[in-house]
Amino acid sequence: MNRRAFLGAAAAVATLPATDVGESYPTESNSGTGGVTADGADEPAVRECDVCGADQPASMVDRTTVSEIAPLQADICWSCQFVHEHTPRKGTCAQCGDALDEDYPGNGFPIEIEFPLGAAELPAFKSAKLCGDCAAWIASDINHRGVHNDPVADDRHLRLIQTMDARMHDLEADDA
Numbered sequence: 808m809n810r811r812a813f814l815g816a817a818a819a820v821a822t823l824p825a826t827d828v829g830e831s832y833p834t835e836s837n838s839g840t841g842g843v844t845a846d847g848a849d850e851p852a853v854r855e856c857d858v859c860g861a862d863q864p865a866s867m868v869d870r871t872t873v874s875e876i877a878p879l880q881a882d883i884c885w886s887c888q889f890v891h892e893h894t895p896r897k898g899t900c901a902q903c904g905d906a907l908d909e910d911y912p913g914n915g916f917p918i919e920i921e922f923p924l925g926a927a928e929l930p931a932f933k934s935a936k937l938c939g940d941c942a943a944w945i946a947s948d949i950n951h952r953g954v955h956n957d958p959v960a961d962d963r964h965l966r967l968i969q970t971m972d973a974r975m976h977d978l979e980a981d982d983a
């Protein structure tokens with residue numbers, strides 16, 4: 808996935824819970840700052856979130872940080888704060904929520920990645936523990952997409968598959 812696609816997906820995901828207005832997700836205690844005040848007629852009603860890139864109610868956007876970009880601060884809406892501060896339940900895969908594989912040393916397959924977070928491309932670092940299925944899927948996805956998106960390698964790969972299919976066909980014909 809290229810950077811533009813990544814940012815588009817991140818923005819779409821982060822914007823989805825926008826219907827949850829009225830819920831108070833964040834644990835931050837500074838929710839009383841900003842937004843509409845008695846003399847706040849000049850304050851903008853909406854504020855752009857640096858992560859999802861969308862305009863959100865100004866009272867629900869804080870100048871704060873999340874662990875992936877700390878100590879850097881940015882304007883981050885409550886929804887994005889919630890997503891990026893979420894900690895998996897103990898002993899579960901950070902992606903699918905299944906129990907981590909007990910037979911792997913360290914209890915789970917570690918993944919670490921630096922990435923540009925959100926609309927503002929904030930320098931971020933993520934560390935997580937995944938189950939075997941999720942870790943394998945991600946690694947395999949990188950490999951296969953990497954070949955597919957390299958025109959020369961993709962062409963060679965297709966011809967290789969055709970050659971394998973042809974030989975397998977010959978072997979089956981010999982057995983018949």
Ligand SMILES: [Zn+2]
Pocket residue numbers: 821856857858859860861883884885886887888
């Ligand atoms: Zn946001």
Ligand SMILES: [Zn+2]
Pocket residue numbers: 900901902903904905937938939940941942
């Ligand atoms: Zn998983």
